[in-house]
Amino acid sequence: MLNTVDILETIHMIQDECLDIRTITMGISLLDCIDPDIDSACRKVYDKITSRAEHLVRTGEQIEKEYGIPIVHKRISVTPAAMLAAACPQGDPVKLAHALQRAADTCGVNFLGGYSALVHKGFSAGDLALIRSIPQALAETGNVCASVNIGSTRSGINMDAAALMGQIVCEAAQATADRQCIGPAKLVVFCNAVEDNPFMAGAFHGVGEPDCEIHVGVSGPGVVRAAIEKYPDAPLDELADVIKKTAFKITRMGQLVGARASRMLGVPFGIVDLSLAPTPAVGDSVAHILEGMGLEQCGTHGTTAALALLNDAVKKGGVMASSNVGGLSGAFIPVSEDAGMIAAAQAGTLCLEKLEAMTAVCSVGLDMIVVPGDITPETVSAILADEAAIGMVNNKTTAVRLIPAIGKKEGDMLEFGGLLGSGPVMPIGRKSAAKFISRGGRIPAPMHSIKN
């Protein structure tokens, strides 16, 4: 039987501690839309997405009302668009981006991810054309997100791709300089990208996935922080237990919503991504969890250890709560999307180097970090390579979402609004890595990639 304490706890989590389902993401395969004529491919893409996801938003809203839990975003992820571009070498891939945007508008979703290319071992047909079109595609669309996988533990790091992506990130910022450089905020550069990630901007629908499926991304940093605050003097192993129990409850909610959405839409249930995803709202910050553990401010010494504990406990608690855990599943540390991270970066406590160390123990990477507008493409490439190396060697996903703030310098702010938040321009290293980047080629896969 239900008891009063349990009922009130759930309501308290939703009302006062910002508990929500961050996203229901429908993954849709576009492999059957491949066509040598780009206009025909665009029509097929639009038709397939709008027919599969026709009821996605309405279903999400209905579940919100049924269970009384907010579902903040409804999203779509699709097959990497480079695979469609490969079939039409004469066609302009930006047309595909516009088709995706039209489909997103018709369905009413918040984001659509999959303007992507997977080039961790090398470029195949369509990849280069698509990557070169990313700045224009992101500037001319509003809700389409792009991602490029440049490395993996099994294949090493494609340094030609790292070099190219440094230029692309800078061009994407320049193309949207009049709009707070929003372009690169919708572009993720991965190592070890996952095929079933429901979170943006890095979501795409991998080729190993079924034709159509539903993923759920949960949230809940505010709930974890509130739980920790009830144990101000507990030793860390006890604190880890508290986090595990809280993560279990949050993930169960995701499992319930995902299973319900899957039944209502008649589409298989993919995975629950049990990530702690912050928002700029007060009380919904991962940095504040770390501070709740006893750090004066996020970014100081001890931050990496605290984050490692948090990330591990979230996974251990969440994994029992869901039949299928996947995606990125861990703690996110996007600077501009987290009130505590923004404050720590402004105070100078949180710097790029510390963030890089933190990415070795959390679920993703350098996320939503605003850098000075005069950063060189080679420096961006070097940051991408550093981060990809951490992912490659540690068998984990790492991602980089850097936003060069054109015309701005350290201490200035970029304001994106909504879930993307606002970010202070953070200092970067000024010595050149141009020679290293210009060598190109591939960084070989590490010894432990040879597992068979």
Place this chain on the structure above:
Amino acid sequence: MRAVITVIGKDAIGILHKVSGICASHNANVIEVTQSVLQDMFAMIMMVDISSIDSDFTALSDEMAALGNAEGLAIHCMHEDIFNSMHRI
């Protein structure tokens, strides 16, 4: 199938009547009510059977939310599955 309706706010005449009235109008059967008034704060948790309601559950939920807005009360109407899945293994 059951739903949990919680009502919290300043005490006033007829809160229970209005909430149960909406339940009745949707053919939702009230099974259990726990209610307390501390000073002038009203708090109630109501369990209702919704297996034979004559409308969409979201319509009931919308009407409760509208009542909450009109009366200045925090009213939540949620399917019991959310509590069961969160607090039961």
